[in-house]
Amino acid sequence: DTGVSQDPRHKITKRGQNVTFRCDPISEHNRLYWYRQTLGQGPEFLTYFQNEAQLEKSRLLSDRFSAERPKGSFSTLEIQRTEQGDSAMYLCASSLDRGRYEQYFGPGTRLTVT
Amino acid sequence: SQQGEEDPQALSIQEGENATMNCSYKTSINNLQWYRQNSGRGLVHLILIRSNEREKHSGRLRVTLDTSKKSSSLLITASRAADTASYFCATVLNTDKLIFGTGTRLQVFP
Numbered sequence: 001d002t003g004v005s006q007d008p009r010h011k012i013t014k015r016g017q018n019v020t021f022r023c024d025p026i027s028e029h030n031r032l033y034w035y036r037q038t039l040g041q042g043p044e045f046l047t048y049f050q051n052e053a054q055l056e057k058s059r060l061l062s063d064r065f066s067a068e069r070p071k072g073s074f075s076t077l078e079i080q081r082t083e084q085g086d087s088a089m090y091l092c093a094s095s096l097d098r099g100r101y102e103q104y105f106g107p108g109t110r111l112t113v114t
Numbered sequence: 115s116q117q118g119e120e121d122p123q124a125l126s127i128q129e130g131e132n133a134t135m136n137c138s139y140k141t142s143i144n145n146l147q148w149y150r151q152n153s154g155r156g157l158v159h160l161i162l163i164r165s166n167e168r169e170k171h172s173g174r175l176r177v178t179l180d181t182s183k184k185s186s187s188l189l190i191t192a193s194r195a196a197d198t199a200s201y202f203c204a205t206v207l208n209t210d211k212l213i214f215g216t217g218t219r220l221q222v223f224p
Contacts, residue, residue, distance in 0.1 A: 031210060033211065033212075035212075035214075040217075041216060041217070042202045042204075042214030042215050042216055042217050043157070043202075043212070043214050044214070045211045045212065045213065048210070048211055055209075056209060056211065091156075091157065093157075093212075095210065101144075101145055101147065101162055101206055101210060102147070102159045102162060103159065103212060104159070105149075105156050105157035105158070106156065107156045108156060
């Protein structure tokens with residue numbers, strides 16, 4: 001399968017714990033995006049990378065959230081001290097260089113904070 | 115925050131009928147895209163229309179864009195049960211991030 005993959009697909013954690021999600025984009029794609037989606041809503045942009053550089057972060061990305069793409073390939077999204085309001089589907093997408101606007105999405109990681 | 119809103123929020127039709135959903139947005143855009151989301155395949159890109167285009171077709175899909183009204187519509191002709199999904203419009207401004215609308219849930223009955 002050469003699509004975008006995410007791991008894990010589901011994560012249940014207790015409030016206050018840290019969680020980390022991984023995204024593997026399509027191999028030749030330079031751009032990688034993270035979105036968050038809550039029930040009944042459209043996805044909301046969190047952050048994106050051009051290779052290893054983080055180019056933009058949403059105001060939604062509080063200081064408890066951090067994202068990395070260390071070698072310009074896979075990316076991780078970490079949430080520290082999780083809160084119940086962090087419960088959502090976290091989506092990763094990738095695309096070719098700027099100007100290739102179509103984004104390819106992974107299946108998502110569903111986070112439940114109890 | 116969401117850039118746009120889709121209308122209707124939910125739509126139920128019979129197979130073979132056409133489905134039309136509308137999207138309104140707030141600011142000037144570079145392009146507008148439509149995505150489909152269902153539990154089986156996640157979010158899938160359907161079609162992109164640039165700000166200088168007024169209409170675009172792809173198979174059974176027809177998209178229109180009216181930048182003066184800041185609105186777009188997606189028409190699915192001859193719908194099938196497999197078209198059952200949520201449909202989102204997403205706008206692209208001056209960076210490549212997508213700003214999604216609230217979505218239309220389409221149910222197509224056999």
